[in-house]
Amino acid sequence: IVSGSGDVGTAAATDTAEALTQALVVSGFEGELEQAGQIGKEMLKAEIMEWHKAGREAGVDYPEVEISKVWSKIIEILCNTEALRRKTSNMDQLRRLALEYECRVNPVFPMPDSRKTLLQLKERGLALGIVSNAQFYTPLLFSAFFGQAVNELGFDSECCIWSYKELKAKPAADLFPKAGKFLKANHGIDLSETVYVGNDMLNDIYTARQAGCKTVLFAGDKRSLRLRENDPRCIGLKPDATITELSQLVEII
Structure with a gap:
């Protein structure tokens, strides 16, 4: 799954006040919504930076936010400043807001042949997992695009590691x-017997290689391609294979 900005997730978003105003409207918030959109977009940037700072101070090298909690704090502040009318907001409403905003600033879509490739790998009996910089809405994309949940496409849910759950990326x-x-x-498989596929030479290829995986x-x-040519960790680094179409993965494996 790729996006308009090339990355899926909060870090990729191009924030706009109008997008936030629209997201507040459809999520059922009331008040001075245009004002809230303008103030809120700056608050979102600041709160994510503060979250990352706190994580680093706690010893986490690459902190990840849990975006629902970020929005919860922002909504509380907007109510305190009377940009929004104070009323009880539940987690479903906060998640709706997070999703509506993300869809507006960073629309996503599936790569060609993605569902077909996943089902072919599943049919071959291969164990499938995910290690992803993600938010709560990332797994929902599989159902939205493919009509099947992550586990129905062949992924072992215990082998799916989502950064927002780990609070690190x-x-x-x-x-x-x-x-x-x-x-x-679950499967008797070592990481040395595993192939990891990704589009980022640092986040995917380097990190998976360090863990012992083969890499594509x-x-x-x-x-979405991130070669990271100026990062010293990626100088001279080569994946075990490179593909330009997901269907090629079936042939490689």
């Missing part, structure tokens, strides 16, 4: 080993 060193623990326990670079979309 790739290239954090311990995300892949956590997936590897469940691969070993997906270079089929210029917007």
Whole structure:
């Protein structure tokens, strides 16, 4: 799954006041919504930066936000400043707001042949997992685009590591080993017997290689391709294979 900006998730978003105003409207908030949109978009940037700062101070090299909690704090402040009318907002409403905003600033869509490729891998009996910089809405994209939940497409839910649940993001060193623990326990597979596919030379190829995985670079979309040529960790680094179409993965494996 790729997006208009090339990345899926909060860090990729291009914030706009209008998008936030629209998201507030359809999510059922009331008040001075244009004002709230203008103030809120700046608050979102600041709150994410503060969250990252707090994470680093706590010893996390690559902190990740839990976006529902970020929005909860922003809504509370907007109510305190009377930009929004104070009323009880539940987690469903906050998640609706987060999703509505994300869809407006960073629309996503599936890559060609993605569902077909996943089902072919599933039919071959391969164990599938995910290590993703993600938010709560990322797994929902599979149902939206493919009509099937993550597990129905063949993924082992215990082998799916989502950054928002771990409160740390790739290239954090311990995300892949956590997936590897469940691969070993559930399927008897070592990370050295695993192929990891990604579009980012640092977050995906370097980090997966450090954990012992074989690696495949997906270079089929210029917007999402991250070569990281100036990062010293990626100098001289090469994936085990490079593909430009997802269907090529079936042949490689």
